[in-house]
Amino acid sequence: MKFYTKKQLKRLRIALIFESNKRTRYIVKHNIFKSVGKNFFFQPRFIPSDPELISFHDNVVVASNVTFITHDITHLMLNNLPNKNINYAYNTGCIEVMNNVFIGSNTIILPNVRIGSNVIVAAGSVITKDIPDNSVVAGIPAKVIETFDKYIEKRKDIIYLNTDNAWEKFYNEKNK
Numbered sequence: 001m002k003f004y005t006k007k008q009l010k011r012l013r014i015a016l017i018f019e020s021n022k023r024t025r026y027i028v029k030h031n032i033f034k035s036v037g038k039n040f041f042f043q044p045r046f047i048p049s050d051p052e053l054i055s056f057h058d059n060v061v062v063a064s065n066v067t068f069i070t071h072d073i074t075h076l077m078l079n080n081l082p083n084k085n086i087n088y089a090y091n092t093g094c095i096e097v098m099n100n101v102f103i104g105s106n107t108i109i110l111p112n113v114r115i116g117s118n119v120i121v122a123a124g125s126v127i128t129k130d131i132p133d134n135s136v137v138a139g140i141p142a143k144v145i146e147t148f149d150k151y152i153e154k155r156k157d158i159i160y161l162n163t164d165n166a167w168e169k170f171y172n173e174k175n176k
Helices: 006-015 020-029 074-078 148-155 163-174
Strands: 040-042 054-056 060-062 095-097 101-103 113-115 119-121 135-138 143-147
Touching: 006 020, 020 040, 119 148, 135 148, 143 148
Parallel strands: 040 060, 054 095, 060 101, 095 113, 101 119, 119 135
Antiparallel strands: 135 143
8 A cells, every 4th residue: 555645546546437427526526636617527537647737727628538748758768868967857837728628539738738718629639839719729739720619600500419310411421
């Protein structure tokens, strides 16, 4: 037991909570992150190593397998370079996610990044720099592809599909 810190045990506990809603409640109740606003949803099973460097504001949804990187470990390699008498430091940085943000699955967010308000991050994106308010971003590295308002306008036309009519719509579109 002495090999595990309280922080590591909490991270393990979170990974073992299978239901996203329960996992989110646990995260909020135990103040895992620096701060969490209202209407927060966190689907990933794994918590970053330095969660106290991450802050979420109101109405934030984080989809599965999103990775928050709050540090790098290049100092381990740099400090072993031959003929170098420099002691390179462990490099950390904060991540702040503002209001009304959706972060898609498999996104990677690097340190020292602020994601503005009213932002949608497409699945698989890599966030390397600040994301401005009112934007939809995608890609590696992520770039603005449209405004938040334009995305909202397009979504108004999408109707709910159940399993049966989703397949019907799929086949109709593919057979055109």
